[in-house]
Amino acid sequence: MDLQELINISRIPLPYSQKVIDLFRNPKNQGKMKNPTVIAVAGNPACGDMITFYMKINDQEVIEKITFESYGCAANIATASIVTEMVNGLNLKDTWKELSWKKVVEEVGGLPNVKSHCGILAVGAVKRGIRKYYQQKGLVPNWIPRGLTSEEKQALEEEELAEKLSKK
Amino acid sequence: MSLNPSKIRGDFPIFQRKINNNPLIYFDNAATTQKPIQVIDSIKNFYEKYNANVHRAVYSLSQEATELYEDSREKIAKFINAEPSEIIFTRGTTEAINLIAYSWGLDNLKQNDEILLTEMEHHSNLIPWEIISKRTEAITKYVKINENSTINLKDFENKLSTKTKIVSISHVSNVTGVINDIKNISKITHENNSLILIDGAQSVPHMKVDVKELDIDFLAFSAHKMLGPTGIGALYCKKKNFETMGPFQGGGEMIKNVNFNSKIQKPEIQWNSPPWKFEAGTPNIAGSIGFMEAVKYLDSIGIEKVSSYEKDLTKYALNRIKECKKTIVYGPLDTSIKCGIISFNVQGLSSHDVALFADTFGIMIRSGYHCAQPLHQVIKLQSSARASFYIYNTIEEIDRFVEVLKEIEQF
Structure with missing residues (x-):
């Protein structure tokens, strides 16, 4: 009896959508990148999950390539994977405007409530990466809000732990 | 003769529940346990028939409530082979450890003294000591664990020194379930003239814990991990250690006399005797009664x-x-x-x-x-x-x- 059969018998919906399961099994753009323009890390000390994004950004401020590494749960991997697909080829301004955790959750076909923080983490990490890119260049584009967004804050809070874990 | 789980299950109303269309299988007992009907009823019964504040009034109801509250202390003391006067009611294990860290720690630790902990401690037996170490400039040290997650006794003996004022260690790890040999650790600790606190959150509910046999100074545990209600626990404190402990929280109940001296325009305060000295404010009376009932339930098995x-x-x-x-x-x-x-x-x-x-x-x-x-x-x-x-x-x-x-x- 496989999981699907067992679920059919007990008539329990899987906690994850088919899309999440597919992305967990076959994630897109997974792996380290050589010489990225920006690395963005986010982790969650409450659950021990963490994600790293590697972004190659060209002179037109377009994300040419983005990859991720994740040691987290299926929701963590799926949301990170979908984010790379959503922002690949977009310029940074559009990425900032288009990307929200609600959209990410929608794109993966929904997440159990206890898992929506995974979507927040992925979006927060990318936004922190964009901010870092402009800081490195010494630029302050007017479309980036002065204060951190709630998604960035969540990713920031967890940065210290992420650093520790990434050294392992 | 082994116990009868199906009879026991009948006492727990929660097992009538279904979760996601399945019978509930509850395997998170290290976090908290379910409550038998006897415990639930005892709390209901208290509020319906005996509710009054304790140690305060001369009327009958308060006398009865006080009696129940002190009965509970006695029952819990007996469960771990202590004297009733050696049991302080707390909010749980965490507050019990904090009580020692603050009331004993702040008065007795000074710069370069050492607090010996282990790598397997729950945050509740780690953070209070880190806080106190910052305030007193005493140093926390952590005993290593072996590959199989047991305590490295060699490292323990190496780290134990004349500077070690207290050893604070869990009886059973809440992650690996490892049972530490407290009797031996306590013996070594006392030979070193240090005090020993045991985090009994994961041991007292599951095994015979005798404070005299283990010869320990302090033992902290929670009611809710042993069939009792949340929000109540106990701290066992060996009598002689009371002498070295200042008050924890201030308020009613923990004082004997507050005489306002008009000459100096200040109150002159006399502390209550232990254990009440450490129980400021109205205690969790209903909780203590639920706690007593939980102990009775375990005793009956x-x-x-x-x-x-x-x-x-x-x-x-x-x-x-x-x-x-x-x-x-x-x-x-x-x-x-x-x-x-x-x-x-x-x-x-x-x-x-x-x-x-x-x-x-x-x-x-x-x-x-x-x-x-x-x-x-x-x-x-x-x-x-x-x-x-x-x-x-x-x-x-x-x-x-x-x-x-x-x-x-x-x-």
Whole structure:
């Protein structure tokens, strides 16, 4: 009896959508990148999950390539994977405007409530990466809000732990 | 004779519940246990018939409430072979450890004194000492654990020195279920003229803990992990140690006399005698009565039977989990040094996914760090899933759990 059969018998919906399961099994753009323009890390000390994004950004401020590494749960991997697909080829301004955790959750076909923080983490990490890119260049584009967004804050809070874990 | 789990289950109303269309299988007993009807009724009964403040009034109702509250202290004292006057009611294990850290620690620790802890401690036996170490400039040191997650006794003896003022250590690890040899550790500690505090949150509910036999100075434990209500626990404090302890919180009940001296325009305060000196404010009276009832319930079974039944369950579970090829269990497998706590991971899956899937089958297990992040870092784990048992769990539930675990491995 496989999981699907067992679920059919007990008539329990899987906690994850088919899309999440597919992305967990076959994630897109997974792996380290050589010489990225920006690395963005986010982790969650409450659950021990963490994600790293590697972004190659060209002179037109377009994300040419983005990859991720994740040691987290299926929701963590799926949301990170979908984010790379959503922002690949977009310029940074559009990425900032288009990307929200609600959209990410929608794109993966929904997440159990206890898992929506995974979507927040992925979006927060990318936004922190964009901010870092402009800081490195010494630029302050007017479309980036002065204060951190709630998604960035969540990713920031967890940065210290992420650093520790990434050294392992 | 072993205990009768089906009879016991009948006393727990929660097992009539279904979760996600499945009968509830509750395997998170290291976090908190379910409550028998006797405990629930005792609290209801108190509020319906005896509710009044304690130690305050001359009227009958208050006298009766006080009597019940003090009966509870006596019952709990007996359970661990202590004197009633050596039991301080607290909010739980965490507050009990904080009480010692603040009221003993602030008065007795000074710069370069040492507090000896271990790598396996729960945050509640680690953070209070880190706070106090900052305030007193005393130093915290951590005893290493062996590969099988037991305490490294050599490292313990190496780190114990004339500077060590207190050793604070868990009796049973809430992650690996390892049982520490407290009798021996206590002997070594006392030969060194240091005090010893035992975090008994995971031991008192599951095995015979005799404070005289173990010869310990302090013991902290919680009611809610032993069938009682949340929000109440106890701190055992060996009588002679009271002399070195200043008050913890200030308020009513913990003072004997507050005489306002008009000459100096200040009150002159005389502390109450222990244990009341450490119980400021109106205590959790209903909680204490629920606590007493929980102890009575365990007494009616016999704590030795509780222990041996849990060992049987754990042995059975460890053996059956071997069939799950992708599942890795942490800590020792020898049940002579291990309680009914099994932490594990399924290869390729996050512990949270394991717990999430188990939940869809009505099985409640924990995932994450279990409030012991340092231990996870020491054994190089990101997080783990944990199943922990109590008297109402059955062999059949473990069979179902293993069946589900095999399915989860296919995910």
